Amino acid sequence: MSAANSSVLSRRLHVTRWAAKHNNLTAFVTLALVLALLPFWVTNNYHRSILVFIGFNTMLTVGLSLLMGYTGQISLGHAVFFGCGAYITGLLTTRYNWSPVLAILAAAVLTGLLAYMIGIPIFRLRGHYLAMATLGLNIIFETVVVTETKWTGGPNGLLGIPRLNIGPWVLKSELSYYYLVWAVTLAVLAVSLNIVNSRVGRALRAIHASELAASTMGVEVDTFKLKVLTLSAVYASLAGSLFAFYLQIVTPSSFSFIVSIELVVMVAVGGLSSIWGAIFGAASITLLGEALRNIMPRLVRGASAEAELLAFGAILVIIMIFMPDGLTAGIVQWLRNVRRSGQRQAERAKQSPDAVT
Amino acid sequence: MSLESQLLQFLFAGLTLGSIYALIALGFVTIYNVTGIVNFAQGDFAMLGALITVTLYQRTGIFNRVITVNLQLPLPLAILLAVVLTTLIGVVLYLIAIRPARGASVISLIIITIGASIALRGLGLIVWWTDPYPLPVFTPGPPIEIAGAVLTRQNVWVIGTMVAIVVGLYLFFEHTLLGKALRACAVNREAARLMGIKADHMALFSFALGAAVSAIAGIVITPSTFMAYDSGTLLSLKGFVAAIMGGLTNAPLAVAGGLVLGLVEAFGAGLLSSAYKDAFAFLTMFVILLLRAGGVFGQRLAEA
Numbered sequence: 304m305s306a307a308n309s310s311v312l313s314r315r316l317h318v319t320r321w322a323a324k325h326n327n328l329t330a331f332v333t334l335a336l337v338l339a340l341l342p343f344w345v346t347n348n349y350h351r352s353i354l355v356f357i358g359f360n361t362m363l364t365v366g367l368s369l370l371m372g373y374t375g376q377i378s379l380g381h382a383v384f385f386g387c388g389a390y391i392t393g394l395l396t397t398r399y400n401w402s403p404v405l406a407i408l409a410a411a412v413l414t415g416l417l418a419y420m421i422g423i424p425i426f427r428l429r430g431h432y433l434a435m436a437t438l439g440l441n442i443i444f445e446t447v448v449v450t451e452t453k454w455t456g457g458p459n460g461l462l463g464i465p466r467l468n469i470g471p472w473v474l475k476s477e478l479s480y481y482y483l484v485w486a487v488t489l490a491v492l493a494v495s496l497n498i499v500n501s502r503v504g505r506a507l508r509a510i511h512a513s514e515l516a517a518s519t520m521g522v523e524v525d526t527f528k529l530k531v532l533t534l535s536a537v538y539a540s541l542a543g544s545l546f547a548f549y550l551q552i553v554t555p556s557s558f559s560f561i562v563s564i565e566l567v568v569m570v571a572v573g574g575l576s577s578i579w580g581a582i583f584g585a586a587s588i589t590l591l592g593e594a595l596r597n598i599m600p601r602l603v604r605g606a607s608a609e610a611e612l613l614a615f616g617a618i619l620v621i622i623m624i625f626m627p628d629g630l631t632a633g634i635v636q637w638l639r640n641v642r643r644s645g646q647r648q649a650e651r652a653k654q655s656p657d658a659v660t
Numbered sequence: 661m662s663l664e665s666q667l668l669q670f671l672f673a674g675l676t677l678g679s680i681y682a683l684i685a686l687g688f689v690t691i692y693n694v695t696g697i698v699n700f701a702q703g704d705f706a707m708l709g710a711l712i713t714v715t716l717y718q719r720t721g722i723f724n725r726v727i728t729v730n731l732q733l734p735l736p737l738a739i740l741l742a743v744v745l746t747t748l749i750g751v752v753l754y755l756i757a758i759r760p761a762r763g764a765s766v767i768s769l770i771i772i773t774i775g776a777s778i779a780l781r782g783l784g785l786i787v788w789w790t791d792p793y794p795l796p797v798f799t800p801g802p803p804i805e806i807a808g809a810v811l812t813r814q815n816v817w818v819i820g821t822m823v824a825i826v827v828g829l830y831l832f833f834e835h836t837l838l839g840k841a842l843r844a845c846a847v848n849r850e851a852a853r854l855m856g857i858k859a860d861h862m863a864l865f866s867f868a869l870g871a872a873v874s875a876i877a878g879i880v881i882t883p884s885t886f887m888a889y890d891s892g893t894l895l896s897l898k899g900f901v902a903a904i905m906g907g908l909t910n911a912p913l914a915v916a917g918g919l920v921l922g923l924v925e926a927f928g929a930g931l932l933s934s935a936y937k938d939a940f941a942f943l944t945m946f947v948i949l950l951l952r953a954g955g956v957f958g959q960r961l962a963e964a
Binding site: 430435564611613 | 698757761764766768770771772775776777778779780781782783785786900904933935938942946949950
């Protein structure tokens with residue numbers, strides 16, 4: 304019996320480490336190939352734009368999953384960094400005529416610095432307090448963006464952001480943004496996978512398990528947390544910059560705390576500590592949001608996009624109750640249970656053929 | 661208006677706002693004390709209470725005006741029914757979302773109550789749409805004038821309701837068996853269980869109580885500020901800010917915290933900038949949180 308138990312345990316361990324070990328490279332290359340070939344199949348511009356949005360959300364959730372899943376620090380204000388990237392890029396290119404690439408880099412540096420400076424005081428908080436503090440930060444950000452009309456354009460948004468150009472080459476088509484956004488997303492993914500499977504990743508997991516134990520083992524807890532926050536903020540800033548060039552307008556509603564909560568939903572769906580899960584979460588929630596946006600008006604006359612809130616909230620609750628490790632892990636576990644009970648039945652049938660008939 | 665009467669005006673506005681925050685904070689404290697859970701859906705109960713009252717009291721088109729509800733109950737009855745219904749929603753929320761997740765990690769519980777809050781907000785949107793709804797003032801009549809400042813009758817209702825509920829809760833917790841059982845759970849859940857108190861029932865009751873108090877807060881404030889599907893979120897946040905001033909466990913300090921927060925907002929909006937009203941509340945929160953985490957009030961808070 305104990306042998307059976309341990310084999311189950313080792314199989315489970317094997318599955319959870321499956322992506323983390325030897326198959327990471329294969330999975331990465333496969334993903335890159337699929338993404339490169341996808342536009343040949345998806346030719347509709349609307350569908351391509353959904354893929355671009357999945358890219359943005361992946362950049363955001365990968366960073367957030369590093370922060371929440373690997374260091375156990377909750378953030379309900381991740382949209383702030385996304386917004387900083389977008390607004391700084393927008394301001395530099397429209398008001399100061401900076402070249403887009405330079406603006407993207409400046410936004411990333413400034414947002415990273417901001418995250419670091421916010422992180423120093425805010426990481427003294429934990430649990431509910433950290434959640435509330437980050438949520439409060441997001442509301443302050445929204446208030447500032449809506450109020451400082453002179454700089455940000457207020458509720459109407461910052462208009463007239465130019466198209467992104469790299470040297471003389473100006474990106475105009477949906478397809479060019481698709482490839483650009485996903486190239487950056489893959490880079491973000493590669494960096495994150497390397498971090499997770501390195502010494503740093505082990506240190507982060509140790510922090511998640513127990514900060515006290517980790518610090519006893521010589522892990523510099525505070526420094527690691529700050530570094531991860533800064534890195535995830537830089538990811539978010541990159542996403543924000545590309546978002547600004549893609550839409551050519553940034554409005555406060557794209558960075559409200561509701562967006563932050565949607566990002567947490569994506570991370571939760573993917574499983575709190577899984578980089579691959581983060582992509583799955585980003586893709587499934589973006590698609591679900593889009594589907595609800597199309598379906599809701601048919602169900603409830605005149606229902607707007609925001610009616611998807613109810614579904615998001617319900618999904619969040621259901622997943623956290625029944626699959627605290629995320630939808631991916633939950634489904635894998637469920638399939639395995641089904642298969643095992645099937646096997647058990649087959650075995651029983653073999654042992655006593657009369658009993659079954 | 662002279663400066664003195666202006667300041668007095670801000671004081672009245674602050675006390676009114678603060679009373680609402682205090683009531684929501686009391687809901688947070690009650691639930692946290694008994695269950696150890698911070699229920700981020702607290703403000704959404706206020707929204708539900710107010711909007712249900714509106715629906716029962718006046719002709720309302722719900723589900724984007726597909727169904728028209730025309731009950732036109734008298735206001736006191738509408739309020740009573742709305743509080744009962746919201747309490748039931750609180751109970752159902754506990755049973756379907758909180759109870760199955762007992763023993764989950766703090767981060768999971770935070771995500772669950774936030775999910776519940778978003779779901780209630782979405783429900784509010786689907787049922788009542790984006791319109792802000794008013795309620796009539798409870799007792800119409802001229803406002804009370806004090807030294808050039810104006811105190812409306814509804815303001816008196818709000819402050820009076822808060823005082824009545826605080827006194828009522830005090831008597832309940834100090835002088836009834838159920839109240840004492842709840843307090844026992846707050847002090848030590850395991851010991852309370854050994855004494856034969858059903859901790860699960862107490863948790864359920866704390867959610868009912870929290871929902872009822874929030875619903876009342878939402879209803880009394882609606883005649884002066886209107887209520888819409890998304891008003892609950894800010895109420896939750898500010899109620900939480902008030903509650904942490906008492907370390908999430910101390911009810912009298914939470915009430916004081918609510919009043920202080922209301923005054924900070926009213927004076928900040930009046931003297932500095934009304935656009936940054938909400939930002940003041942959260943800046944206050946940061947200062948308090950960081951002072952507390954830094955050891956001024958002890959380390960305990962940072963660990964919760």
